[in-house]
Amino acid sequence: MSDMVVARAPSLRMLLSRFRQxxxxxxxxxxxxxxxxxxxxxxxxxxxxxxxxxxxxxxxxxxxxxxxxxxxxxxxxxxxxxxxxxxxxxxxxxxxxxxxxxxxxxxxxxxxxxxxxxxxxxxxxxxxxxxxxxxxxxxxxxxxxxxxxxxxxxxxxxxxxxxxxxxxxxxxxxxxxxxxxxxxxRVGHVVARIADEARRAMAHLPETTDRAAADAVPRSGVLVHEGRAGVLQGVDTARLVALARKHGTVLRVIPQIGDFLVPGTPLLAVPDGSTASPGSMRHLVSVGAERIVNSMDLGFGLRQLSDIALRALSPAVNDPTTAVQALDRTVQLLAVFSRMPLGAAVHRDRSSEVRLLQPLPTWTTLVDLGFAEVRVCCAGNPQVSRRVLAGLDDLLRVTPPDRHPPLRRHRELLSQNVGNAAQTDADREFALRPDRQGIG
Structure with a gap:
């Protein structure tokens, strides 16, 4: 593998993707x-x-x-x-x-x-x-x-x-x-559009697998980022797959789509002895000022919904109904994610051989993104705590048993948070009663 060199020119597909964006x-x-x-x-x-x-x-x-x-x-x-x-x-x-x-x-x-x-x-x-x-x-x-x-x-x-x-x-x-x-x-239209964009982006997601398969790829050599600092918006997967196929190896992208990169950030795991230079990677990655809707960035939709819920729960806004509407779509997206392997995206060549692996958020990461911050902020708001509990219960019913632990953990933590914030046992009991509408 000592003659392996990363191409210095972006592929037509990458150029068109950047131009369209x-x-x-x-x-x-x-x-x-x-x-x-x-x-x-x-x-x-x-x-x-x-x-x-x-x-x-x-x-x-x-x-x-x-x-x-x-x-x-x-x-x-x-x-x-x-x-x-x-x-x-x-x-x-x-x-x-x-x-x-x-x-x-x-x-x-x-x-x-x-x-x-x-x-x-x-x-x-x-x-x-x-x-x-x-x-x-x-x-x-x-x-x-x-x-x-x-x-x-x-x-x-x-x-x-x-x-x-x-x-x-x-x-x-x-x-x-x-x-x-x-x-x-209108809040309902905005959160629905965010969820729809996330689901449409997922339609272009390639085959996925768990994180263990990605970690099994040897990280013998590392290529670092030397371009401008910014958010990783995309990777030229077609060129990397062709490169890995040519040399009969499997490459692994280290950062997730949506990560912020600075010069020196590890970018690609390559075989030992590779002559690829860090500067040769600048045409194979797309770096921008902010995150965009991308099939590899599974958490961006949840991030936006969580931001809306947090803003609604702030003392300056105090709009729990908006937080409930955002949680509705959060549960919808997590229900979709619950039916797919998570951890890494698999890119194959024309012979169906695995050539490139890209990291994806794990199920635990996505659940934390959807509920962790909202759970902390809603302890004194029964409308939102009831909706969170109902959402967790719905996800427990639709997810396989091996994905229950993070959901149960958030349920237990929410019970503790509400118990600490409630003034009476009656308030605690009312705030911990699951309700898909929050409070009717």
């Missing part, structure tokens, strides 16, 4: 493309208007040309009004977005800002609004006020109709945008 997290691209697109459409519409005028002139239909000029003159007032009002309209919509983001991040968690940034309806609304504004400016420059119809070069008929259609589309998108924004401010 960048597009989802950017807000400027859709408006920019919309403005370029509407300019090209305007050029085609202007050419079509010129052809219409030329055909009417050649056919001697000057009366029809006069009627078209009257229609466009009437439409000019509407276009002028739209042009002057559209920027104000855009400012109002932008203000609504900022207020919605501020309220959601303050009452729920800053992690939900990502939902607003990635909202397709929000991007489409801003794109159409800006495109409509640009189109009105272009159309206004096309109006010809020549008194003699035979001297007209162009009558912006198609352009005027196109502007009116864009205005109608803008109004429709504004209604949809307001509806989508109001939904993103």
């Amino acid at each position: 960048h597009l989802r997290d950017t807000f400027w691209l859709a408006p920019a493309l919309a403005m370029v697109g509407v300019f090209l459409i305007w050029l085609a519409a202007e050419e079509l208007d010129s052809l219409i005028v030329e055909e009417l002139k050649q056919g001697g239909e000057l009366d029809m040309l006069v009627e078209l000029q009257r229609f466009t003159d009437d439409a000019k007032g509407v276009v002028s009004t739209v042009s002057s009002a559209m920027m104000t309209f855009i400012g109002v919509v932008f203000s609504i977005s900022l207020v919605a983001v501020q309220m959601a991040s303050g009452q729920l968690t800053p992690r939900v800002v990502r939902l607003f940034v990635r909202s397709r309806i929000t991007k489409a609304t801003f794109a159409v609004f800006l495109a409509t504004f640009v189109l009105t400016l272009l159309v206004l420059s096309s109006y010809d006020s020549a008194p003699d119809p035979s001297a007209l070069v162009s009558v912006p008929l198609v352009q005027s109709v196109l502007t009116l259609l864009m205005v109608a589309l803008s109004l429709l998108l504004f209604v949809l945008y307001v509806n989508a924004t109001l939904r993103l401010m």
Whole structure:
């Protein structure tokens, strides 16, 4: 294995994944493309208007040309009004977005800002609004006020109709945008969307196994991270699998997706004698500023739900019903995780040979992530403690016996916490009565 060298160029799959992630997290691209697109459409519409005028002139239909000029003159007032009002309209919509983001991040968690940034309806609304504004400016420059119809070069008929259609589309998108924004401010919709994203990401999860299989791979040599510091968002598994297959070995990624890496962090277990340099790994990993929805990052959805519950239980917010709604989805995700092996993801080559292992959170880690912090904070809140107990009991019924210990441990710890916080035995008994709705 002494000639083993890690490839220095990222694979096409990795590049496309990074580019797709960048597009989802950017807000400027859709408006920019919309403005370029509407300019090209305007050029085609202007050419079509010129052809219409030329055909009417050649056919001697000057009366029809006069009627078209009257229609466009009437439409000019509407276009002028739209042009002057559209920027104000855009400012109002932008203000609504900022207020919605501020309220959601303050009452729920800053992690939900990502939902607003990635909202397709929000991007489409801003794109159409800006495109409509640009189109009105272009159309206004096309109006010809020549008194003699035979001297007209162009009558912006198609352009005027196109502007009116864009205005109608803008109004429709504004209604949809307001509806989508109001939904993103509702706790139930946000936690449901977080859970759905986590479940959809899990659909792309490869074969999994327990952590013992991953630990069995010899860690003879270690390749460290020498790129910029940040959160590990992804690994070029296709290139690593091809590399391991070429040399007939099994590689193991050391950190989990979602771990924060600094230069020198152990990154990949490789055979002894490998000539791979740490710098050669920078193209095989994707490092960013924050965690993203990833099929290998099983805990990110639970982390967001736990953050929402903790924020709701803080004295500043004091909203136990929101915590109960977050716990509903926490139980849902843990019920899904309970049916799969956890600890490591297995990547095979075309011959079905295991070539790469990636660490995943264990069942105990996921249970702790879902309940540990909430359990501590809910000791004096019977609505939440009752929901936690009901969730633990439901998970005890659906999980195999070997996964019961962490659930039973949290149940016992919650009983101790509630007992220490309760003023009377009656309060303790009431707070420890399982209830899926918290308190009815």
